[in-house]
Amino acid sequence: MPTRPLSEAPVGSKVRLVAIDGNKQLARRLLSLGLSVGSEVQILNRRGRGVVVARQGNRVALGKGVAEKLQAELVD
Numbered sequence: 211m212p213t214r215p216l217s218e219a220p221v222g223s224k225v226r227l228v229a230i231d232g233n234k235q236l237a238r239r240l241l242s243l244g245l246s247v248g249s250e251v252q253i254l255n256r257r258g259r260g261v262v263v264a265r266q267g268n269r270v271a272l273g274k275g276v277a278e279k280l281q282a283e284l285v286d
Contacts, residue, residue: 211284217259217277225282226250232279240280243270250285 219225227249230237240246244265251263259274272280 213281213283215278216253216261216263216272216280216282217256217274219253219261219282219284221253221256224250224252224285226285227280228283229281230279231281232276236276236279240276244268245270245280251282 213228216225216227227245227247230240230247237246245251245263249265251265253261254264254269255262259277260272261277262269262271264270
């Protein structure tokens with residue numbers, strides 16, 4: 211299945227995070243927000259290239275820099 215940056219996922223879609231194109235510090239920061247490789251999130255809103263995602267009832271706003279470093283694939 212093709213992957214794309216999270217910043218390009220359509221609003222309302224459900225995606226699975228497949229890779230983090232960043233350092234360990236970014237991976238730890240995302241983990242503290244409840245996001246890790248393999249997590250499924252729903253795209254709620256987009257502001258520019260930043261996104262707001264929901265996972266297990268929690269909403270997380272990710273800026274452009276972070277959203278572009280997360281590779282995601284659409285979930286059916």
